[in-house]
Amino acid sequence: MSAVKTRNMSTITDIVRPYASMFRIQFIGQLQYRAAAWAGIVTQFFFGFVFVMMYSAFYGGEAGAVGVPSLQTIISYQWLKQAFLMMVVLWSQDADLLNQIVGGHVAYSLCRPVDLYSLWAARLLANRAARCALRFAPVLILAFVLPAPYGMIPPPNVESGLLFIVSLLLGALVAVGMSMFLYVLTFVTLSSVGPRLFIGAIADFATGMIIPIPLMPDWLQRALAMTPFPHIADLPFRIYSGDIAGAAAGAAIGVQVFWVITLGITGWLAFRVVLRRTVVQGG
Amino acid sequence: MITLNGIHKSFKVARRKPGAKAALAAMFRREYDIVNAVDGVSFDIPDGEIVGYIGPNGAGKSTSIKVMSGILIPDEGTCAVAGLTPWADRKKLARRIGVVFGQRTQLWWDVPIIDSFDLLRDIYRVPQDEYKRSRDRLVGALDIGAFVNTPLRQVSLGQRMRAELAASLLHSPDILFLDEPTIGLDAVSKLAVRRFIREINAERGVTVLLTTHDMHDIEALTDHIILIGKGRILYNGTMSAVKSSKTAEGLPVEEIVAGLYKEHGL
Amino acid sequence: MIYFKYIRMQLRSLAQYRSTFWFMIMGQSLTCALGFASMTMMFDRFHTVAGWTYAEAALCYAAVFMAFSIAECVARGFDSFSRLIVSGDFDRLLLRPRALTLQVLGSSFELTRLGRLIVGGTILQFAARNLGVAWTADKVVVLIMMILSGVVIFFGVFMLGAAMCFVTVEGLEIVNVFTDGGREIASYPLPIYGKTALRFFTFIIPYGCFNYLPLLYLVGRADGHAALYALSPLIGMLFVIPCAFVWKAGVRRYLSTGN
Numbered sequence: 159m160s161a162v163k164t165r166n167m168s169t170i171t172d173i174v175r176p177y178a179s180m181f182r183i184q185f186i187g188q189l190q191y192r193a194a195a196w197a198g199i200v201t202q203f204f205f206g207f208v209f210v211m212m213y214s215a216f217y218g219g220e221a222g223a224v225g226v227p228s229l230q231t232i233i234s235y236q237w238l239k240q241a242f243l244m245m246v247v248l249w250s251q252d253a254d255l256l257n258q259i260v261g262g263h264v265a266y267s268l269c270r271p272v273d274l275y276s277l278w279a280a281r282l283l284a285n286r287a288a289r290c291a292l293r294f295a296p297v298l299i300l301a302f303v304l305p306a307p308y309g310m311i312p313p314p315n316v317e318s319g320l321l322f323i324v325s326l327l328l329g330a331l332v333a334v335g336m337s338m339f340l341y342v343l344t345f346v347t348l349s350s351v352g353p354r355l356f357i358g359a360i361a362d363f364a365t366g367m368i369i370p371i372p373l374m375p376d377w378l379q380r381a382l383a384m385t386p387f388p389h390i391a392d393l394p395f396r397i398y399s400g401d402i403a404g405a406a407a408g409a410a411i412g413v414q415v416f417w418v419i420t421l422g423i424t425g426w427l428a429f430r431v432v433l434r435r436t437v438v439q440g441g
Numbered sequence: 442m443i444t445l446n447g448i449h450k451s452f453k454v455a456r457r458k459p460g461a462k463a464a465l466a467a468m469f470r471r472e473y474d475i476v477n478a479v480d481g482v483s484f485d486i487p488d489g490e491i492v493g494y495i496g497p498n499g500a501g502k503s504t505s506i507k508v509m510s511g512i513l514i515p516d517e518g519t520c521a522v523a524g525l526t527p528w529a530d531r532k533k534l535a536r537r538i539g540v541v542f543g544q545r546t547q548l549w550w551d552v553p554i555i556d557s558f559d560l561l562r563d564i565y566r567v568p569q570d571e572y573k574r575s576r577d578r579l580v581g582a583l584d585i586g587a588f589v590n591t592p593l594r595q596v597s598l599g600q601r602m603r604a605e606l607a608a609s610l611l612h613s614p615d616i617l618f619l620d621e622p623t624i625g626l627d628a629v630s631k632l633a634v635r636r637f638i639r640e641i642n643a644e645r646g647v648t649v650l651l652t653t654h655d656m657h658d659i660e661a662l663t664d665h666i667i668l669i670g671k672g673r674i675l676y677n678g679t680m681s682a683v684k685s686s687k688t689a690e691g692l693p694v695e696e697i698v699a700g701l702y703k704e705h706g707l
Numbered sequence: 708m709i710y711f712k713y714i715r716m717q718l719r720s721l722a723q724y725r726s727t728f729w730f731m732i733m734g735q736s737l738t739c740a741l742g743f744a745s746m747t748m749m750f751d752r753f754h755t756v757a758g759w760t761y762a763e764a765a766l767c768y769a770a771v772f773m774a775f776s777i778a779e780c781v782a783r784g785f786d787s788f789s790r791l792i793v794s795g796d797f798d799r800l801l802l803r804p805r806a807l808t809l810q811v812l813g814s815s816f817e818l819t820r821l822g823r824l825i826v827g828g829t830i831l832q833f834a835a836r837n838l839g840v841a842w843t844a845d846k847v848v849v850l851i852m853m854i855l856s857g858v859v860i861f862f863g864v865f866m867l868g869a870a871m872c873f874v875t876v877e878g879l880e881i882v883n884v885f886t887d888g889g890r891e892i893a894s895y896p897l898p899i900y901g902k903t904a905l906r907f908f909t910f911i912i913p914y915g916c917f918n919y920l921p922l923l924y925l926v927g928r929a930d931g932h933a934a935l936y937a938l939s940p941l942i943g944m945l946f947v948i949p950c951a952f953v954w955k956a957g958v959r960r961y962l963s964t965g966n
Binding site for chain 3: 452479502507510511528531532533535540545550551556564566592633666
């Protein structure tokens, strides 16, 4: 019995190992860019400050704002966006992979005995995690140190804080699941620049990176709720400040899980189709 | 005439260690190494000569070519190319020299090669009749007429290199620096490139300094070699003298050069 | 003139990538339009910002986007200078007997930015109509000067960014603070960001000179400094002079350190 169990265990590690290894090597590779990280921290902080000042100015105006979250919620939302931007933006991409597709070098990767979709997904996740790892802490620390009303405050309770972390990680997975479609698309168009810019513009807006989704018109918020976009960044940020809490937060995280699975399966299938086409054409 | 006298150039290079921990530490402190790319290089090249400039990767070949063409200022030493100090008279010198980097292109990627030539004519301010003459001569000598109307990205590497050579000679320079002009070429293109270098040297007296890792280039073009290693000139003389030394007798040329590298601890 | 010959070359290259070109134009237009849509949504909820109206903010937004897109179109060689450094193509420019600034300008021409220009122009029309300003000749001239001045100021900032490539290519993201960040900041009247930001972006990097200050003149809030505010776009243009010196110093550094 126990011998069989051990073997099963080792099989599982064997299965996971290439993906974990890909994650690690990509993560370390990204950490090399020291100056890029510093520049990123300063840039992120600067943009955070610009947006915080802008929203403060809007909220400071006449009392015409009904049905919007409190200024403090929006400010925390902004700082979280700046700190975790690299985790959740859709336009971040791996130039190497795109070049592999466009240049037709993907055939080499196909020679390896691994599932290419999972391998690439692990790689994209590592890119996000690494770029974020070097940046989020300094930005958050600075944001907490800033005086009210410009600084950010901790979540209202431990539960919100924990749910935020869960939701943020799921959000990163939704982002990876969606961005994998970009690579699928690149297989079809064999040009990466044009469509990417176009989709990036829409995605930035729809994920709440330009203005927070709660500040958009109600009809647009209802429409976006049907898509995966708000489940990338908007949801975790609102869970953080307690804007969405308790059962509502649980249900929303359930929807996130649904999107992770749906995007994963459809992406995997789509990937298989374009790969087969590439192999047949001898790309 | 090219003269280098005691040229010295060092660079600061960041040291990188493996592992995530070291990468994080490097966020805050970084260590540097000082590398002497060129460490007291002196030599003369008379007008109208072809010289093979050889040495292993990282020996200082590219650095010294950059100094001679005026795009890098050395820490110490003097240099004269065509009577000019390269870094002080960079733009003036540019009209007198042609430079080909085998691994890079100076032509525009997406337009027909002939359009790149036309633009180079304007950049170098070559008078139209003179340009036409020198272009037609180069197109003929390098046999590029068949694809000169094709965008650069659609031609083969060998065709591209021939076009590069033509491009660097449109303004009729006296001196030509060739940095690995035969790298990656097939046998036919290599022969064509070598034949052409011999021709412009013999007919127009162009001085050629050529770096290469292919010793057959040297054998086909010149007897004069300069060997550089670790930033120093190790040998400046004839290939035949090296070949006729006792240890080299009967060995193929690649073996002789490998022996030469070994002898100097490269 | 040699510059136009370079540009002709860039345009001919462009013809090889038609579908990418149109996608880029659409993408650029969309970014610009969605940014303005977001601004509209904010005013929909809040009506004014620190005493400034929707039309006033729209004018700032339009001016800054038009200036930025023209600057990116013409001076893309400086804006994307890191590419010349990384590829080593900058060495090739050094080997040619022509002025470097001209060659860098000629190395890239980003026609796709015209997508933003068109959207920006449309927003400008909309703002001009809703501003409640009688468009006399002098005010039209000031409006045109705003955009021209913006182009020159952004060009200066691109030059600073290019000069930074000589020190580090990797840390270049920081330049975004002044390019994209400047664009972001200047799409609203500057005072909403507080006094420090206003001073910095008036006296250090003079984005205020090409939209906020002349805007005061246009809407008649210039309080006795009318001439000064009307001329501020011209004064802002002087910014390009120190930028050119920094760029030249960068080239000298490059020549002595290589890469």
